[in-house]
Amino acid sequence: MRRVAVLAVNGVVAFDLSIPCEVFGRAPLPDADRYIVQVCGETPEVRADAFGIRCPWTLSDLETADMVVVPGIDDPTRPVSDAVLAALHRAWSRGALIASICTGTFTLAATGLLDGRTVTTHWLAAELLAQRYPALTVDPNVLFVDEGRIVTAAGASAGIDMCLHL
Numbered sequence: 001m002r003r004v005a006v007l008a009v010n011g012v013v014a015f016d017l018s019i020p021c022e023v024f025g026r027a028p029l030p031d032a033d034r035y036i037v038q039v040c041g042e043t044p045e046v047r048a049d050a051f052g053i054r055c056p057w058t059l060s061d062l063e064t065a066d067m068v069v070v071p072g073i074d075d076p077t078r079p080v081s082d083a084v085l086a087a088l089h090r091a092w093s094r095g096a097l098i099a100s101i102c103t104g105t106f107t108l109a110a111t112g113l114l115d116g117r118t119v120t121t122h123w124l125a126a127e128l129l130a131q132r133y134p135a136l137t138v139d140p141n142v143l144f145v146d147e148g149r150i151v152t153a154a155g156a157s158a159g160i161d162m163c164l165h166l
Contacts, residue, residue, distance in 0.1 A: 001034055001035070001036050002034075002035050002036070002066045002067065003035075003036050003038065003064070003065040003066050003067070004020060004024045004035050004036070004037045004038070004065060004066065004067045004068075004069060005038050005040045005057070005061060005062040005065035005067070005068045005069070005091075006020050006021060006037065006038070006039050006040065006068075006069045006071065007040055007042075007062060007068060007069070007070045007071065007084070007088075007104075007107070008039050008040065008041040008042065008046045008053055008055045008071075009041075009042045009046055009073065009080075009081075009084060009107075010042070010043075010046045010047045011046075011047065011048075011049075011073045011074040011075055011078060012046055012048050012053070012071050012072070012073055012074075013048070013049075013071055013072040013073060013074060013101075013102065013103070013156075014048040014049065014051070014053070015156050016071035016072040016101040016102055016104065016156055016159055017039065017048070017053070017071040019069075019071070019101060019156065019159045019160055019163055020037065020069040020071075020099075020101075020159075020163050021037050021039065023160065023163035023164060024037050024163065025037040038056070038057040038061055038062075038065065039053070039055050039056065039057060040055060040057040040058060040059055040061045040062040040065075041053070041054075041055025041057070041058065041059075042055075042059060042081060042083060042084055043055070049074060059083055059084065059087040060087070062087045062088075062091055063087050063090040063091050063094065064091075064094070065091060065096055066096060066097065067096060067097045067098075067099065067166070068088065068091045068096050068097070068098045068099070069098075069099050069100070069101065069104075069163075070088075070098070070099070070100040070101070070104035070105075070107050070108055071100075071101050071102070071104050071159075072100075072101055072102030072103040072104045072122070072156070072159075073103050073104065073106065073107065074103075076103040076106035076125055076128065076129070077106075077128075077132075079110075080106075080107050080110040080111075084107070085110060085111050088107075088108070088111045088113070089111060089113070092111075092113055092149075095149075096149075097149045097150075097151070097166070098113065098149065098150055098151075099150070099151040099152070099153070099162060099163075099166065100121075100151075100152045100153065101153045101156065101158075101159030101162065102121060102122045102125075102153065102154065102155050102156060102158075102159060103121055103122060103125050104152075105119055105120070105121040105129060105152045106121070106125070106129060106132070106133075108150070108152070109129065109132070109133040109136060113150060114133070114135075114136050114150065114152075115133075115135040115136065116135060116136075117136060117137070117145075117147050117150060118136075118137040118138075118139055118145050118147065119136050119137070119138055119139070119145055119147075119150075119152040120138065120139050120140065120142050120143075120144060120145050120152050120153065120154045120158075121138065121140070121152065121154060122154055122155045123140040123141075123154065123155075126138050126140035127140075140154070142154065143157075143158040143161050143162070144158055144159075144161060144162040144165065146165065151165075151166065
C-alpha cells in the first residue's frame with residue numbers, strides 16, 4: 001500500500017486539497033497496491049476560507065508517507081510554521097516524493113528544498129514566487145515540473161494533471 005499524505009494548514013485552498021484525495025483515493029489499481037490518502041493537519045481542524053476541515057492525521061503522519069502533496073494556500077506570503085517546515089524536511093530526508101499544487105509551491109520554497117530547481121506555480125503568483133525565492137527558476141508557462149522526487153504544478157487543473165502523472 002502506498003501512503004499519500006496531503007498537508008492541511010490554515011488557509012488551505014479546499015479544491016487543491018481535494019485533488020490528490022480524489023485522484024489517489026479513487027485510483028483503480030487492480031492486482032496492485034492501492035493508495036491510502038491521509039489529510040494531515042497542522043492542527044486538528046484548519047480553516048479553508050468558508051469552512052473548517054477536520055484533519056484525522058497529524059504532521060507526524062506526513063513524515064512517514066511515501067508521497068506528500070502540498071495544496072495551495074490563500075495567502076502565499078503567510079509564514080510557514082516551524083513544525084510544518086520540519087515535517088516536510090523529515091519526509092524528504094526519509095525519501096518521500098513531495099509535490100505541490102498552485103501556491104503550495106510557496107510552502108515548499110520556504111523549506112529550501114526547491115533551491116536550485118526549476119518549479120512552477122499559478123501564473124498569477126509566478127512573479128511573486130521568483131521575487132521571494134531568487135534561488136528558484138520559476139517557469140510560469142508549464143502545467144507541472146517533474147524534478148524527480150519534487151514535482152510542482154501550476155494551478156488547480158494542472159494539479160489534476162500532475163496527480164495523474166504521478
